[in-house]
Amino acid sequence: MSSSRSSSPDTASSAGPQLPVDISASPDSPGYAPDMDSLTTASFARLRDFSNWRDSEFLVYRCFTYAGDEIQMKDFILRNFEEMQKAMSALEDDHVHILNTTSRSVFLLYASELRELSQSLGLAPWISYGLEYNVLRGLGRRLYGSHYGKLFPPVDGRSSFSALIDIWFTLPLVDAGVEDFTHPGQELHSLPIDSSKGVTHLCEDAGMFYLSFDKKTRQTRILYSSAIPARQKLAAACKNAEELGVRDDPFTFITCALSSILQDQGMNTHSFFALISKMEDYSNSLRFEIAENEEIKVKETAIQLRKSLPYLEKILESVNCTIQIIEDTISEHKDCRELLSIPSQHFLRVEKNLQTLRSQAISFKSYQDTRIRRINVCLSTLSSLLSLRTDSAIKASTEAMTRLTEANREDSGRMNDIAIATKLDSEAMITIAKLTMLYLPPTFIATLFSMGIFNFDFENGKNGRLVMSSQWWMYIIFAGPLTLGTFYWFRAVTRSHKQASQKAEREAKQPE
Template identity: 85%
Template sequence: MSSSRSSSPDTASSADLQLPVDISANPNSHAYAPDMDSLETASFARLRDFSGWRDSKFLSYRCFTYEGHEVQMKDFILREFEEIKEAMSTLDDENIHILNATPRSVFLLYASELRELSQSLDFAPWISYGLEYNVLRGLGGRLYGSHYDIWFTLPLVDAGVDNFTHPGQELHSLPIDSSEGVTHLYEDAGMFYLSFDTKTRQTRILYSSSIPAGQKLTSACKKAEELGVRDDPFTFVTCALSSILQDQGMNAHSFSALISKMEDYSNSLKFEIGENEETKVKETAIQLRKSLPYLEKILESVDCMIQIIQDAISEHKDCRELLSIPDQHFLRVEKNLQTLRSQAISFKSYQDTRIRRINVCLSTLSSLLSLRTDSAIKASTEAMTRLTEANREDSGRMNDIAIATKLDSEAMITIAKLTMFYLPSTFVATLFSMGIFNFDFDNGKNGRLVMSSQWWMYIIFAIPLTLGTFYWFRAVTRSHKQASQKAEREAKQPE
């Protein structure tokens, strides 16, 4: 069964792409354990196939004798990788060989070089060939032939000035403002492998650059006789673990200094925040929320480190007879490991407290923002209530106006009816005033009224005109009313 992954670095171009190399555990190796190691084959890209990587530093190599003398120191670039493998496969002396893989751990995990180098050194397949290497971490050990090997991997949080992000990482880099400028936190992994030959006492150490143990390992080699590292190689394990613990503690402290400022601001807020503070409160809450995953990642690293230290203490006791460790050197290493365990437990308590405090701050800021929102909703509700009351008052006034308008309309209709009643008769009377009636009076005292014999013509014209006017008015009024009712019905119908 085979698996493949997209593992090409971000700096590579499509023109550099080469066929991936298939790697699996070597069943012919003395370090192979069929009950533990899988023969599953996985495909990995090779960093040395990319032009942007070929001239990059890959390995820093140092060799010491047990008398404390440095006999060789050399840096290798990726272009020389085949030379590296050949040189490492022929190590047959009684010295201490320290190899520091300098690329970022994420590239070492997603590329083939570290696994190929481990096979050249005849190491156990300590880095999984499947995707579970991001999950299965901790301390491992193996006995094969005259070799005693011990290794560990653990998650780390590293700091740097560059904004580094890789698709294989769970967390994106987090910028932090400090007095020295902007520092970026990013997810990393620590890898350490020690192989000890119980016959020749040769020691081989391979570790990633994310473990800043170079100075301590060099000092331990220079004092090899005094520290008894020929008999107890766990001194080198102590160097690596103490370096990791101190480095993670420094990162956590500098990170916590920023968190403390946001905590102080959160605690200084009043019960109700103003409109001008709302934006800053939201920004603070977002920054705290972004910081929380990294605090949890540091806690995860410390938890893993505690387990590794405890397992190392147990492993050290189990190997006391196998390695023939003198009492003095055994007790010294055991006390150092116990000290590291105590410091790591204290570190864990520190991180637990910081995470709880951040969660309290987030709850406080969330409550203040909720109160701010509730106050805004309450003010909006009160404004809507006042607006509703004003609308109700306006509606009452409109009703009064409508009633008054209706009364005015009725009065106008009455006037119109009276006008229509008198106007036709008046018009007809005027029309026929010339000869229908004749008032023959003498100085307004004596006289007689003479009526024409055609007086009935006045009735014939006046009455039909009056009735026709009323009918026309009624028809026009009814037509307008029907049109208004139709418009109202259409307006009430749903679309």
């Protein structure tokens, strides 16, 4: 049975090594919608042009029949990308084709391979060619058929309506792994988390899923990123295709992807909160006033909680987006019931599963909102305790300054008393100096005249003469050197003390 699809990839496969290629939406593709898609050309690097990427696994391809048999499974590396494109362009059967890209989503978004592969499959330009793919997310759907071209010619002279139904979604995710991975194009840097099993790193990721269903041939094409761990569920759905009725209701595959996302994000979130709960318990165990030795740990806890908030909000963003995708999927499922002629039994089964996922996602959102509020309360509590600690330190410092001021005031009083006493001593010394000046000259003269050098020979105290001894020079010979020796001795002692003081100062200034 021939496929009604056509593909005309608009790629620059002849570009030189490690040179960007220009890619744009192909207006010849059956999935192109002129009222929705832009023909703006963008440049992207090709991973297969880099030597360290050529031998990396890029795609896992599996093909199932609706009888539940797996008829093909093949791994493609980037070196064989052109071979993969050729194989994907030639899919003409009524089977289920599952394509799982194994590279990280951030590389798929910033490189050309995913867009080239989508064009080879004849898919709508679901991955934007600009940076808006980080903002414009959610569920996309497109219905196109015979009115877009002569894709479905009349059978036996009768016109029969047929259609290609494409449904896709993109949403933000948070991945947990042992690898510390951060890409410049990501909003959040990797966040390490210590656990009993070692260090786990949280990193930002993106989930991408595309389902294309041909109503005429019943061929199903599924392309999804490795961030959605749905490989096992998709394979199980294919193996039970007859029982699940996936030939009539392909929304089962969307249910597989959404349930895998919720379970994986729920597991990552629970593991994340298991660590945060320990920090929360520590915050709640703190007393009104934290001790000095606890201050550092309190600050570290506050910093860790603050770093975790962006990832908590990213998980909440992912849950909100998932809820909207589930709501839109439920609505789209109802719209396609008549178009796809879905039997009631299969329709109700998928609808109930989607409603269950919606309920779980809403509960997940409530759980996440509660945890974020609790983290904010913990941060507020820690901030208050640190503020109280700071206030106590300021109060203690103020009291110490007050005591120091009082001590300085007392010292000032004592210094004032000392100054007054010193002034009195100075006045007394001045008085003594004046008395010395008054009595010293007469005393010196009296002493000098009383010596045996001078002899006063007066008769009755009236007439006489002053006779000076011929040995008067002996006084000068002994008194002069002794006086000079006293001055030099005093000077030598003073200089010795000064040199010893300078040496002690130099030794004190030298580093140990």
